[in-house]
Amino acid sequence: MARTSNKNIQAKLVVLGDMGTGKTSLVLRFIKGQFNDYQESTIGAAFFTQVLSLNEATIKFDIWDTAGQERYHSLAPMYYRGAAAAIVVYDITTMDSFVRAKKWVQELQKQGNPNLIMFLAGNKVDLEKKREVEFEEGEQYAKENGLVFLETSAKTAQNVNELFYEIAKRLVKSSPPTRPGGMKLHRGSRGTERRLFCCSV
Amino acid sequence: MYGTQSKRDLALEFQSQIPILRPSIHSRRANLTVKFQDLYMFTVEGNVDDVNVLNEVREKVRKQGRVWWALEANKGANWYLEPSISEGIALKSSLKFSTLANAITLKRLIRKGIPPLLRPKVWFSLSGAAKKKSTVPESYYDDLLKAVEGKVTPATRQIDHDLPRTFPGHPWLDTPEGHAALRRVLVGYSFRDSDVGYCQGLNYVAALLLLVMKTEEDAFWMLAVLLENVLVNDCYTTNLSGCHVEQRVFKDLLAKKCPSRIATHLEALDFDVSLVATEWFLCLFSKSLPSETTLRVWDVLFYEGAKVLFHVALAIFKMKEDELLLTHHVGDVINILQKTTHHLFDPDELLTVAFDKIGSMTTNTISKQRKIQEPAVMAELDQRLRRLNSLKLEDK
Numbered sequence: 001m002a003r004t005s006n007k008n009i010q011a012k013l014v015v016l017g018d019m020g021t022g023k024t025s026l027v028l029r030f031i032k033g034q035f036n037d038y039q040e041s042t043i044g045a046a047f048f049t050q051v052l053s054l055n056e057a058t059i060k061f062d063i064w065d066t067a068g069q070e071r072y073h074s075l076a077p078m079y080y081r082g083a084a085a086a087i088v089v090y091d092i093t094t095m096d097s098f099v100r101a102k103k104w105v106q107e108l109q110k111q112g113n114p115n116l117i118m119f120l121a122g123n124k125v126d127l128e129k130k131r132e133v134e135f136e137e138g139e140q141y142a143k144e145n146g147l148v149f150l151e152t153s154a155k156t157a158q159n160v161n162e163l164f165y166e167i168a169k170r171l172v173k174s175s176p177p178t179r180p181g182g183m184k185l186h187r188g189s190r191g192t193e194r195r196l197f198c199c200s201v
Numbered sequence: 202m203y204g205t206q207s208k209r210d211l212a213l214e215f216q217s218q219i220p221i222l223r224p225s226i227h228s229r230r231a232n233l234t235v236k237f238q239d240l241y242m243f244t245v246e247g248n249v250d251d252v253n254v255l256n257e258v259r260e261k262v263r264k265q266g267r268v269w270w271a272l273e274a275n276k277g278a279n280w281y282l283e284p285s286i287s288e289g290i291a292l293k294s295s296l297k298f299s300t301l302a303n304a305i306t307l308k309r310l311i312r313k314g315i316p317p318l319l320r321p322k323v324w325f326s327l328s329g330a331a332k333k334k335s336t337v338p339e340s341y342y343d344d345l346l347k348a349v350e351g352k353v354t355p356a357t358r359q360i361d362h363d364l365p366r367t368f369p370g371h372p373w374l375d376t377p378e379g380h381a382a383l384r385r386v387l388v389g390y391s392f393r394d395s396d397v398g399y400c401q402g403l404n405y406v407a408a409l410l411l412l413v414m415k416t417e418e419d420a421f422w423m424l425a426v427l428l429e430n431v432l433v434n435d436c437y438t439t440n441l442s443g444c445h446v447e448q449r450v451f452k453d454l455l456a457k458k459c460p461s462r463i464a465t466h467l468e469a470l471d472f473d474v475s476l477v478a479t480e481w482f483l484c485l486f487s488k489s490l491p492s493e494t495t496l497r498v499w500d501v502l503f504y505e506g507a508k509v510l511f512h513v514a515l516a517i518f519k520m521k522e523d524e525l526l527l528t529h530h531v532g533d534v535i536n537i538l539q540k541t542t543h544h545l546f547d548p549d550e551l552l553t554v555a556f557d558k559i560g561s562m563t564t565n566t567i568s569k570q571r572k573i574q575e576p577a578v579m580a581e582l583d584q585r586l587r588r589l590n591s592l593k594l595e596d597k
Contacts, residue, residue: 010530019401020362038365043402043488044479047535062532069359069401074440074582078473107589 007057011171012064014080016104017089018097019068022123025154026089027065030164035155042067045079052168057175059168080108085117085167090138092122092151093130098138105145117170119148121163126153239546240317241412241492242372247544254546258493261549266316272306281307282326308504312556314548315500321415328503329430330422342418346385349392356391356399360384367404374408383408386421390428397428400437402483409487413496432507433571436483440582447482447507448475449574450567451514458515458559463522472531477538478514486513489542490551497548501556508567509555516555517541 015023024039024046031050048063064079066072080086086108090101101120108116122138135151142149148166152159237252239245240259247255273280280303315323325331334341364380373379386407391398406427410420428437435443452474456464467474480488485502486495502509518525521541528534545551 019359036369038369040369040488041363041366041401041404043405043483045476047476047532047539049532049536067401071400071437071439071441074442074445074585075475075479077585078475082471111588 007172007175008060009057009171009175010060010062011084012062012082013085013087013167014064014066014083015087015089016066016076016080016108017068017087017121018091018094018100019070021068021089021091021097022154023068023087023089024065026087026121026123026152026160026163027063029154029157029160031063033157035157044072044075050164052164054165054168054172057172059171061164061168076107077111080112083113083116084171085119086112087119087121087163087167088147089121089123090133091124092133092138093124093127095132098122098133102141105147109145115174117148117167117174118146119150119163119167122149122151124153124155125151125158126155239492241409241496243368243492244370245491245543247546251544251546255491258547262314262316262493265314266318268313269310269316269319272310276303281310281323311500311504312552314497317413317496320413320496320500321419324413324423324499324503325419328423328426330419330426333426333429334422342389342421345389345392349388352392354391354398357388359401360387360391360399360404363401363404367408371408374412379408379411382411382417382420386411386417386424389421390424393425394428396435396438400441400483402480403437405484405487409492409495409499412492427503431502440586441483442578442582444479444483445578445582446571446574447510448478449578450570451475451478451482451511453570453574454511454515454562455518458562459519460522463518463525466526466528467534470528470531470534472534474518476531477535481514481517482510485510486542489539491543491546494545494548494551497552501552506564508562508564511562511567512555512559513551515559516551519558520551520554 015027017023019041022039024042025035027046027048028039029035031048042065045064045066048061048065050061050063052059052061064083066076066079088101088104088108090097092098105118105120108118120138120142122133122135138151139149141147148170150159150163150166152163154160234246234248235252236244236246237255239255240262245251283300283303311323311327338344361384364384365375367383368374371379374383383404387399387403390403390407397403403424407420407424410423411417414420414423433443433447435441436447437444455474486498490498498509498513517538521537524537525534528537
């Protein structure tokens with residue numbers, strides 16, 4: 001399987017967003033292909049790994065799925081520190097969660113890794129009737145801030161794989177072909193395996 | 202206003218109908234994953250060995266029950282509730298030999314586990330919950346619920362959101378009755394202490410308290426004594442500062458109490474212990490350890506105090522020392538720790554390490570460590586807040 005790919009990339013991915021926007025559900029849909037109507041609330045953060053094979057490379061994701069409640073905010077730097085990619089999630093049925101998402105984007109822009117690949121996901125598109133945040137609104141904000149934007153549904157699986165594949169593709173693109181200076185190498189790494197963990201905050 | 206007595210006793214009834222599990226014919230192979238229910242009716246996944254361990258634990262629980270009944274027969278019912286014992290050896294002036302002997306017996310006994318049937322009574326008394334309740338009018342809880350009925354606050358909205366997300370699938374907690382009871386306890390507490398309001402994590406703690414205690418009101422008082430007396434201050438308040446303090450204390454203890462090569466190795470991997478320990482400390486292990494193991498930790502927590510959390514957290518690292526030293530990556534460390542905690546069906550396996558192999562720690566030492574860490578935590582949180590505020594200003 002690994003023969004077809006010439007690169008192994010290990011990348012830290014952090015998922016941020018308001019409470020109950022479906023962060024864990026998105027991750028579980030991607031990893032297990034499952035969905036629970038009532039997903040246990042995450043405390044601190046949950047950790048998952050998943051491998052994605054593209055033609056050009058194999059990406060091993062270390063996913064940090066964080067707790068959404070506002071007071072857990074003070075823990076967030078521990079999880080986004082050194083991340084190569086971030087998904088900021090909001091729930092299209094609540095404007096508050098979109099406002100909160102913008103705050104996360106701002107914080108990541110200021111505090112995160114400057115090469116961070118940032119995605120904005122408007123989740124729960126299956127609840128079209130309850131929509132409060134228009135597609136154009138999310139798209140516009142993403143454009144202004146250089147984010148990749150997708151509307152998703154963890155419930156119906158709409159755009160979920162696309163989201164993670166798109167992240168993987170961009171990680172491959174941004175990963176330099178040769179060993180650059182200052183890049184942290186995996187301890188005891190074999191061959192071309194490399195981590196995309198970058199500078200810390 | 203709230204559930205009738207029979208409804209509130211439901212949680213207890215579940216405990217008395219604990220079935221003996223027999224692995225089905227399809228799951229005889231040990232490496233096969235099976236789903237089964239544990240002692241508090243939680244569905245867990247494990248292999249056939251885990252099922253066998255759990256059956257042994259049930260047997261041990263029964264044996265331990267007999268030890269407690271025998272002591273009652275010998276020393277008189279409620280011997281362990283005598284204030285001079287439960288308040289410990291601190292009361293030197295009134296120290297009698299028999300009291301001292303009883304206190305030592307009790308400490309040892311509690312570390313070996315309180316039988317599920319006695320838990321409500323023993324916890325309520327030894328934790329200080331009974332005393333706390335006795336300082337307010339009898340109708341306090343009912344009055345509180347009446348006063349908050351129909352009120353909507355950010356806390357109640359978040360509680361409502363989390364009710365079906367608290368141990369989903371549990372045969373009592375995940376029912377309209379279970380949700381309603383949990384809601385009353387959490388909402389009631391959010392009004393009792395508005396600094397705490399509602400913090401995610403408390404839902405799991407309160408849910409387990411409901412399963413153990415006989416009544417909803419007692420669960421409420423257990424939650425109160427836990428947050429107000431047992432745990433470090435501000436563990437659950439707006440910026441979780443108490444929790445940050447505990448994490449720093451834990452980091453220091455890991456370097457001191459476990460062979461230093463573990464701390465050194467983990468540091469080299471860029472592994473921050475709070476990546477896993479935050480959830481342990483905020484949920485008091487209820488989301489990580491199997492239910493009976495969690496409750497055995499709580500047995501000691503309510504008698505000996507918050508230092509117990511450090512004992513247990515250190516023990517988890519200590520048990521997996523060799524494996525952890527072989528890891529090359531943060532993800533491997535986390536996977537080992539998660540797998541370990543999820544499969545700790547035998548509480549004694551954990552508690553023996555926690556109390557015999559970590560060395561003693563006094564509540565006093567922990568308090569001193571906290572004092573040392575507090576200024577650094579406050580400075581860090583303050584600096585962060587200022588940075589975030591500067592973001593807002595730029596935005597304008």
